[in-house]
Amino acid sequence: METLHVQTDTKQYPVLIGNKIITDLSPLIEELKPAVTSVLILSDETVGALYMDKAVESLKGLNQPVHTFVVPGGDGEKSFSNYYNSLTFALEKGLDRNSLIVALGGGMIGDLAGFVAGTYMRGIRFIQLPTTLLAHDSAVGGKTGINHPLGKNMVGVFHQPEAVFYSIDFLDSLPLPEIRSGFAEVIKHALIQDEEFYDYLKGEISDLSDIPPEKLSYILKKGISIKAKVVSQDEKEKGLRAILNFGHTLGHAIESESGYGTISHGDAVAIGMRFALQLSEELGDTNLHYKEISNWLKHFNYPSVPSKLDAERLLGAMKRDKKSTSGRVKMVLLEAIGQPYVKEVEDCTLLNALKKFLMTDKEK
């Protein structure tokens, strides 16, 4: 078991990376002060079927009530109704200010459970038990929230967990598309902060269906360290933290315009990163080897832009991005690998760049 530490203005908390952590939850949770009075485990149908019983069994050692609530799976279910239903369940079960919410699942459950925890009685404690590679990103940093039909993650709070328990064995059962989705955020972390790590990924990872455990553990640690470093410098996204949105401005627009759940988050971000790289070269007069990176991404079967989406529609969705102010889009671009910057880009510039990108990138 290895431990990383996340330090923000409001809290310090550990990220444990290890194996079979789910069988040993009680001793970890017993360390929390004040003592936990009851636990609510939130999960989705898929993860719940695999791990809920184990989690409940493991928490018996607390000798406190343990409740479970399962919401339907998929990012589309980070909805107001699931938020409301989770709160109702928590109230029915009498959760109090010393209760603990456990998010058992991927990023969807982490975001939803974190928002429930962040707003139940104006905030109670929660712990992240990420079960996907993608959640290496979302479980760290305290961003929580739900979707609104008019935009992804538009409603939420910053609410840091008490701890993140990352059990690598959870990834064994993960289908390839979900590994690919999570790996996009690993690549993002490399591209924005660490050229050496990017070189490592290019050299060492060629088959996403067969990443050896020690390499998986390494890339997780690197990814989480980069995320933790950025978040520690800017918890509330006043400045620097925006660089974590590299690839996300177009990525979110594609997710939202395709209908949530139609395309995976990482697949959409991979498209967004390709676009951001192309635009970085165009606006920055720099060579980022766009073609080479683009081909590398395609080698992992990251998809192209869905055929039904056009440049005008995507621009409209990008303008609703949370980083936009006064309707002007802010893009995260790269000067070089590892050197990001944020730039406000004119609508017409963006529209032309999108059109150019779609000419070569669109689904056939």
Add this chain to the structure above:
Amino acid sequence: METLHVQTDTKQYPVLIGNKIITDLSPLIEELKPAVTSVLILSDETVGALYMDKAVESLKGLNQPVHTFVVPGGDGEKSFSNYYNSLTFALEKGLDRNSLIVALGGGMIGDLAGFVAGTYMRGIRFIQLPTTLLAHDSAVGGKTGINHPLGKNMVGVFHQPEAVFYSIDFLDSLPLPEIRSGFAEVIKHALIQDEEFYDYLKGEISDLSDIPPEKLSYILKKGISIKAKVVSQDEKEKGLRAILNFGHTLGHAIESESGYGTISHGDAVAIGMRFALQLSEELGDTNLHYKEISNWLKHFNYPSVPSKLDAERLLGAMKRDKKSTSGRVKMVLLEAIGQPYVKEVEDCTLLNALKKFLMTDKEK
């Protein structure tokens, strides 16, 4: 115009107390950095009809879009649907992270608008323009939230405003029951922190329908100062801040069991304070002149416990209070006027005390 300052761990902000502030909003808001990109004024039907046009006119000086959204009035409307509808409106109007929400109304609007601001894109800025005496309490301190059918204020966040603009002339048109409701919180502030202020209130305020402006201004400043002092020491209610709930444990139970909006918040708190005083004498072996204070409160026509409520039902609702942990009720009691403490009280003790209280206090 007088200015008080609220200092919490996360923010320092001014509370301006003056007259006709609504005609002069733009210069005050122009001081905010970064500059405000658009404004959404949230109000209820009653207040909106009186002051919305003036507020919009006053904000023209910003030369930025000003949007207005009116929700139905009454504390019962601090609902999920009004929360969701306000967020939807904000998204439709393209509010961004540099936008400002203005809460124009009483505590209901302040709590709702604060929660919308606290969760829209994970938190944007807001300003309180309280229009009631009751809101002298709720507008200061950053508690925001909405009701759930299973409990009042059960969902919310701590989100401090950028400023509170308290325009005393708003109170001119306030009906007597609303003055009485707000005055209960003034009395509470005196009882928990300032015996001298309590003596002042007893000596100087005899008719709530005719409080001279200079006295009103004085009691507002005293009430806000006490609130600000407590909040500055314990923003997130980890300890001391709980004393502000004096009278609220039973008060909230009465509100919730009567159906929100049936009895005013202050009327319910006045009953709750009488009960807390009686229990303080009983458990603390101290003389708080319960009879005298109780008669003083009755002189202002504060009501008795609604006849349909019995002790068992009230106890059940009190156990759902946010201060309760492991189902044990915590009461704020007084050792003496100005000297509060928090005590966990056994169910059977509470039940007997409630029965005794209801014998003399219940509506005929």
